[in-house]
Amino acid sequence: MAERPKNDHPIRSPDIALPFCFFCMMNEPDPVLRTLKITEYFKEMPTRDDRESVLALSGLWSIAMTRPNNPEFPEIGIFECMAKLICRGISDREWLLRDQNVYIPYYAAHIIGSYVMNRAEFAEIAVESGVIPPLMELLKGKISWVEQRVAVRALGHLASHEKTFESVAEIGGGVVELAMEISSIFVENVYRQFFCLKQRLKYQRNLLTRGLGGVEIENRKAEEWAIQTQCWSLHLLNCFARKERHLNLLCKRDFLKNLCQIWGGLMIPEAPGGIGLLKTLCKTEPGRKMVADLEQVLKSLCVLARSSDERQVMAIECLLSLIKDPETRHRVLEISVLSLVDLVELENGSELKKPKLGNTLTQALLQDYHKIKYGNQKLHSERAKRALEEIWELKVEKKRREKLMSEKEMKKRKLLVGILKKQGNHKFRNGEIEKAAMKYTEALNICIPKMRKQRLVLYSNRAQCFLLLRNPESAISDTTRALCLSKQGSPHSRSLWRRSQAYDMMGLAKESLMDCLLFACCRIKLKHNIPCYAARMISKQANATSVFGCVKVRTFEETKSLLENRQWGNMTIGGC
Template sequence: MAAPDDPELPSLGAIRCMSLLLARALADAAWCSRGDNVYVPYYTAHVIGSYTIRSSAHAELAVAAGAVRPLMALLGGAMTWVEQRAAARALGHLASYDATFAAVARHAAGWCPSPRPKYQRDLMTCGLGGGADAEDRKAEEWASQLQRWSLYFLSCLASRDLSSHAMICQDAVFLRELSRMWGGLANGDSPAGVGLLRLLCRSPVGRAAIAACRDALSSLCDLARSSDDWQYMAVDCLLLLLDDRDTWHAVADATAACLIDLVDLRHLGPRRRLGDAIATALLRDDNHVGDRELGVEAKEAIGSLRELKLERKETEEAMPRDELLKREILAKEKKRQGNDSFLHGDVDKAIDLYTEALELCTLSRRRERLVLHSNLAQCRLARREADAAVSDATRALALARPANAHARSLWRRAQAYDMKGMARESLLDCLAFAGAWLDRRRHPRRAARGANPKLPYCVARMISKQMSVTGLFAGVTMNGNKEGSCQLSREMLGGD
């Protein structure tokens, strides 16, 4: 296992031996339970997975040796989740090669939960003990890997065989849960559920199933309005759904109110001009909906988008320079008055003044509009209007350059998500804020002004709180204790 690329042992029949041992363990329960034979299924599946991780030739040897059937049996719950984890890893590798994909695709699998025997505890702690806490940490890590490798296996099926989309999408409950699966902080390089959803969005069957699942659409919107590294994948999914004439109405009706917060995005990861793509997709209603009517919220959102992106843009482009300068001066004055009102506790008046400033501020003044939206988000927080705070903070972050790079807006949105009980989104925003805050030490000017590189206590407490409820088994271990919200200094919470 330390040298999976070495062809010597596979050429001598090591992979065939592993396959035969695995088949024996499944066929003869008495033999498998005798002495240390109980470890055989896990280690044989693990060895097969290691040898096939980078070698198509080794994968072909495994298929020829009949390894697929017993591995599928393990994945389907023939033993326990520990062996299931190793089988998912091995099958994912076998399904990733053209030469062996067909053999894997002919089988189906399912699985079931099971208790944790002593030998599993030994496997997870390497025989060194460590108590229940060490076992639970390792169990969560392995369970996350099982989920990750299982999604990778399904992604291999979905990417190579479009007919598998119908099988994957037939379970509405799985589709709903899939949209909330993520790799966690320990598996940041895995797109998890959204990666599979994007593959499903490439077929009519997949798009129809996802468009019919409101929970999946809601989860995609939440991911699209987060600091997750895979944010752009959620936007990709929604754009693919909006580009389909058959799913446009259902998707626009469910997502338009959220997507308009992102129309000012320029670059996001490998994607360019995403905001323009979102606006174009939402404004295709005349060609897509026909006689069907959108809901009131979606209709208002698309109407405001049309006014912003088409009518107002044309009006401002035709304005003389003197008029633009006058509007800029008035917008700055309204913003100053709004800051004063907020500092004196008149939040309602501050909201009105910031809104007036946004109406006066031209679309080309992105930095000024960013600050106004961020200040509006702070006002919404003061009024406990979490949804409105998320919307304004997201608009501010979409205007930032690069995207999601405005620390105050990140913290404000993190607080709003915390109010809504959305721990994962709040955690990701907190971590992005922490990265921006600690990065201040790299800026000599800020350091000279006395910028404190230490992370504020309330941010650290929020991160700790959200991490305790975002684990894979958080629903089992939560004790219901809730921490109160915390306040930052006026430097962070006050108007910009």
């Protein structure tokens, strides 16, 4: 058999002979004989020392990735085999650093995670085969960050099944603390331990790029893996939060503050970024009490609630949970009503069968309005009280007056609104920005709720005035109201661009980027070109929100010194 050159990635070896014993067994025509041979191979594999074990394992990894629901291998001992391979990699450093064995723990943990992802019965077999202890060792960082990634993925899938959750929970708070640490600092660790190094471990580079691509592709993939790992760790924590386990750990102040900043490309339905876990915690009494006490978290939720991020509805649901709880209601109202007043006309969220989200918000916000209005319950903030009065005027009083209004009066109002709008436009063109804003305000005051199109344009125009007056907060408020009045699935593109500019003024790069991206999508949908100014904004905010670009790390020499003091600081197998 031809000798494999050292440091080759195990999957990209087309010119090298395949290991006879494994791949020939896979082609065995007799199914009974094939099963017997593979079962025996799984028993022997953890003790083998030949070079072809890695290639065989990469083949198993490919099968697990493409056919994760196939019961053949889970039923004949693959989990026990993978668990033993991980244990050997952790305990036998000499073996791990020989040939290409360094790939084995990664592939073994990935195989476990793939098979337990969808099928609860596979997860039960995995737990009975003893996969949890070796996965926990990888989670602790006993080898490197790439193995941590697949370990937290596998444990998250095990914890998501009802029958195997308890097996993960038996580990105690240790798994929760590790997952919290990973979600909080994993990006920084990848930056220090990979991104900022001039000499990177060859096996990690190959795993990232499949043996293809240069430094730029490696960097992009490392960033993607860091985000994925954050989300998988949050998914694992979400499983504990749903069961109300270890809430004393999950509700730590610093951790809750970090959650608002975690957003990523991998959207796991149960926990898309930190907001998913916050939403689950807000369904628990201890979680609501702690979140309501953190002004920074509440303000972050308010910002997200008035954005184009697909997690907007989740942020609103978090705030609704807090507002509906009598214990946290008034504390949260003081801070959130100033933002939520802009959302009371928001259309449906993701589920069309639900009532309009704006109506749900209105009902929650005005729940005890009369008690607040007549002094039986007090809000410390006069601005918050005025915001509630504005909601009452718009959603109750104006609608009542609208029902009593004759057709003639409605036409008269529409005509007057049109005149005031033209006057505002004229003053705007003449550079009288403040006077233009006043005209738009005057027109809005006589609009009735039914005049959605007119109000949308007026809010958007007034927002442009506020932008020129360097008042971004008011611009965000008006553009948000305009977007709430636009048709579901067809947002007002000018308002998106104006809000993107306002967020940029306030230094909120993520929110500015999301609005600008949606603005570009609207242009493409209408078969229009993306303006140069929008392309520049996207480029600017994409750079500002780059995951690694936001990380403050040590210098290269400090990082190198740190790694040399760690267990795997001198690891060189796979080449650098």
